[in-house]
Amino acid sequence: MGFLDRLKNLFSSGPARDEPDVLFIYARCDRCKQVLRGRIDRRNELGRSNGGFTWRKELMGTGKNRCFQRIEVILEFDDQRQITEQRIYGGKFITAEEYEAEIAKEAATGSA
Secondary structure (H helix, E strand, O other), X not given: OOHHHHHHHHHOOOOOOOOOOEEEEEEEEOOOXXXXXXXXXXXXXXXXXXXXXXXXXXXXXXXOOOOOOEEEEEEEEOOOOOEXXXXXXXXXXXXXXXXXXXXXXXXXXXOO
16 A cells, blocks of 8 residues: 555545455533544554553543543553443544434434
């Protein structure tokens, strides 16, 4: 994969097909209900923990609803880098389909 292909994939909306170690998580803010997406590179972003790995990140929306609440996401992985436990504070996990539907709805109404 060339440099321009990697750059294009970095800014594309969906997961890259040739990046099997990349996961996306989707959440909805408890306060303003904005949908958010987080990207996880299982090769480089996981920290060692007891018997596996941990990934922790804070997600924050765009502030379009004057909401800057941080949503803390903590994922636990086993030695094969598969999710074994997930916790979220300040939001709720949603599916990729729910995220895409909300983004499409915002684009259609022009409120994005």
